[in-house]
Amino acid sequence: MTEQPRQGRYSPEVRERAVRMVMDHRHEHPSQWAAIVSIAAKIGCSAQTLHNWVVQAERDAGKRAGPSTE
Numbered sequence: 721m722t723e724q725p726r727q728g729r730y731s732p733e734v735r736e737r738a739v740r741m742v743m744d745h746r747h748e749h750p751s752q753w754a755a756i757v758s759i760a761a762k763i764g765c766s767a768q769t770l771h772n773w774v775v776q777a778e779r780d781a782g783k784r785a786g787p788s789t790e
Contacts, residue, residue, distance in 0.1 A: 730765060735773050736777075738760075738770055742756055742759055742774050745758075745759065753767070753771070756770050756774065
């Protein structure tokens with residue numbers, strides 16, 4: 721039996737939009753973490769959750785070392 725990926729509380733569309741918002745508004749904050757905290761509060765997730773999504777998006781884009789989603 722193959723284990724299915726854990727289905728999160730947020731849809732892929734919400735995750736993608738939140739990550740895009742961090743990237744688009746990073747320059748408006750003193751750090752990436754400050755942008756993450758601000759945007760996480762707006763979408764209703766924890767800052768750590770959004771940070772994890774950003775890190776994974778950077779891996780998937782080849783901007784950070786580590787395993788991609790694929």
